[in-house]
Amino acid sequence: MSRLIVAFFLLMAGGSAPMAQQAAPPKPAQPAAQKPADKQPAPPKEAGSLKFAIIGDSGTGSSAQYAVAKQLIEARSRFPYEFVLMMGDNLYSGSGEKDYRKKFEEPYKPILDAGIKFYAALGNHDNSNERMYKQFNMNGERFYTFKPKPGVRIFALDSNYMDRTQIEWLEKELSASGSDWKVMFFHHPLYSSGETHGSDDKLREQLEPLFLKHGVDVVFAGHEHFYERLKPQKGIYYFISGGAGKLRKGDISKTELTAKAYDTGYHFMLIELAKNSVNFETINQDGKVIDSGALPRFSDADKKKMATSTPTIGPR
Amino acid sequence: MLRLAIVMLALAVPASTVPAQEKFENSPDARVLGDFKARVEKYEQLRKKADDSAPPLKESKDAAKIKDAQQGLAERIGAARVGVKQGVIFTPEIATVFRRLLRPEAKEKETKQALQEDKPEVASFKVNGPYPDKEPVTTMTPNVLQALPALPKDIEYRFIRKNLILRDARANLIIDYMTNAIP
Numbered sequence: 001m002s003r004l005i006v007a008f009f010l011l012m013a014g015g016s017a018p019m020a021q022q023a024a025p026p027k028p029a030q031p032a033a034q035k036p037a038d039k040q041p042a043p044p045k046e047a048g049s050l051k052f053a054i055i056g057d058s059g060t061g062s063s064a065q066y067a068v069a070k071q072l073i074e075a076r077s078r079f080p081y082e083f084v085l086m087m088g089d090n091l092y093s094g095s096g097e098k099d100y101r102k103k104f105e106e107p108y109k110p111i112l113d114a115g116i117k118f119y120a121a122l123g124n125h126d127n128s129n130e131r132m133y134k135q136f137n138m139n140g141e142r143f144y145t146f147k148p149k150p151g152v153r154i155f156a157l158d159s160n161y162m163d164r165t166q167i168e169w170l171e172k173e174l175s176a177s178g179s180d181w182k183v184m185f186f187h188h189p190l191y192s193s194g195e196t197h198g199s200d201d202k203l204r205e206q207l208e209p210l211f212l213k214h215g216v217d218v219v220f221a222g223h224e225h226f227y228e229r230l231k232p233q234k235g236i237y238y239f240i241s242g243g244a245g246k247l248r249k250g251d252i253s254k255t256e257l258t259a260k261a262y263d264t265g266y267h268f269m270l271i272e273l274a275k276n277s278v279n280f281e282t283i284n285q286d287g288k289v290i291d292s293g294a295l296p297r298f299s300d301a302d303k304k305k306m307a308t309s310t311p312t313i314g315p316r
Numbered sequence: 317m318l319r320l321a322i323v324m325l326a327l328a329v330p331a332s333t334v335p336a337q338e339k340f341e342n343s344p345d346a347r348v349l350g351d352f353k354a355r356v357e358k359y360e361q362l363r364k365k366a367d368d369s370a371p372p373l374k375e376s377k378d379a380a381k382i383k384d385a386q387q388g389l390a391e392r393i394g395a396a397r398v399g400v401k402q403g404v405i406f407t408p409e410i411a412t413v414f415r416r417l418l419r420p421e422a423k424e425k426e427t428k429q430a431l432q433e434d435k436p437e438v439a440s441f442k443v444n445g446p447y448p449d450k451e452p453v454t455t456m457t458p459n460v461l462q463a464l465p466a467l468p469k470d471i472e473y474r475f476i477r478k479n480l481i482l483r484d485a486r487a488n489l490i491i492d493y494m495t496n497a498i499p
Contacts, residue, residue: 093450100379124434124452128470128485129386134377161472162458188455197433201426202457 046274050152051079054185054269055244056087056222057123059103065245067285068266069107072244075283076111079270082148083116084108087222087241088123088159088187090136095127103245104135119146121156123187123222128158142166145173152273153177157186159221162206170207174214181273181297182216189221189240191230193255196248197223211236212307215300218278226252226263227282229291233257235298235306237278243267260291340465345413349465352413355405356482359491360468363484366392373486390487394444402443405482406494414464414480415497421463422498430457431475431498438476447474447481447488 053072058065072084091099105112112118112135120136122128131138138144142158143166155173158166174182189197190204211219212234222242230238243266252261265284272279274294281292298306340349366389367373373385406414421427436451447453454475464473470485480497481490 095379095449096383097380124455127449127488128453129373129382129488132373132375132382132385133379134375140375160453160455161461162456163461164466165469167458200430202430202459206458 046272046279049275049279050149050181050273051081052148052271053081053084054087054220054239054241054271055084056220056240056242057089057225057246058086058107058244059089059091059099059125060245061092061099061102061107062245064247064266064285065103066107068244068268071283071285071287072108072268073110074287075268075270076114076116079272079281081116081270084111084118085154085156085185085220086118086120086136087185087220088121089125089222089242089246090120090123090130091127092125092245095130100133119154119156121186122158122160124160143169147180151180152183153180154183154185157184157207159186159188159200159203162203167206167210171210171214174210174216177214181218182214183218183220183273184211184216185220187221188223189228189238190219191233191238191257192221192224192240193228193230193252193258193261194224194226194240194248195251195253199257208234212303215303217297220269224248224251226261227267227269227290228252228258228262229260229280229282229293230257231259232295232298232306234308235303237295239269239280241267241269241282262290265290345417348409348413351407352405352410352465355407355410356467356471359405359484360471362396363389363393363487366396367486386486386488390446390484390489393484393487393489397444400443402493404443405492406480411494411497414494417463418460418480418498421457421460424459427457427459430455431460436476441476441481441490441493443490443492445490447483447490449488 055068055072091103117137118135120130120138122130122142128142130136131140131142138156142161143156145153145155147153155170157170188200188203190200190208192199216236218237220239220241222240224240224242225246225248226240226243228240247266249263252263254261262282267282267284267290270281270283276297277294278297279294282290284290340346343349369392370388371385373382373389376382422431431454433455434452435454436448438448438451441448456473461473467473471491472483472485474481474483478496478498479493481493483489484491
């Protein structure tokens, strides 16, 4: 039986990352999953879990985007994700028919043909009418929410234009979301160690109080053309995944925010929301696992404690 | 006693919780901002007519249809606004108030930085012309949006350099703009 389990984890690791023990749940307010990337377990495919993938800043139509897309497509055979979240900048430099084709439909064709849904958020390079494109599943709206399975609620925000209408909508939707896993995704990161952009302080002033009040669990963003897993901030896990088509080499200035950073290659992410943890694997354009781990879901009581703790805020 | 209690309660409400629209309706600039609102509403009605007169922009799997609908809408709006010049909404009086509303926000370091990031590289633009499709849109920080009157759905504020643009997001059209909106 144990051999079977070992074989299973080896398969999950894609042969590129040595199998390791699952990370022990960290104490509240402590950085989670601190082991080196090559010691991390791959997402374990827990029965009944929700599996999805993340791509950010993908829409260049470049060979790099296609290389990442190829890995994303291949990953599905060992990790059957149900949908893909797009962090924005889905179509750079235009939104004509050719742009949709070259920067979205062609690179992801096999998974689109397999019926895998993509859910997009808008980035600063996107035409807001991308919300009308059915394959982005935005229902014609700049911001929206969906429930992929009982117990999980996902919110897509338009961080380019955080007006009062959107904030009021978010507050209402969060209030109604009960004890579900609450996953946010949008373009601009609230916390970042990027030199070019850095943390979006103004956006954080607006959103973080709502996230804390309503117990948001995980936040994904793009905009920065690299990968960064941040230390949990006030009981919320933050990831930046903005390198599925663009790369800003050497842009990360590692700060006290950083749990893991990667800015030397393109990447995408695989996510599993299990009953009590968020498991992740980040893979580069060559199929190499550059980060992975299992982060325990914080209890409401822990979140409350951490919400009032001093945040770790890096320089902008 | 009751009046005193009401006054005290009103004073206890932090400024940030005052509904955005109410904040403007009760300000000394209410008349000018009311004029702005009326001009925007007039545009909105015009767009509605343009929207109703042809197949509307709606969800589609066909990207070409989306683009065609966007362009068709822009053309119909343009035809209905022939001869409209800069200042049709941002009159000199309205522009003066907007500059004053924006100044404190635009002075903040983070806001300044955010508004200058990813700014569109556009040589020229005009009223009734398209917002440059190949360029990024300036991210509007929440504090800047809260400093300005709210807009109807799919009409938005953007910056091109120091110019504040009023943009129709459905038609990707520049409705109007004001110069030197921020220092």
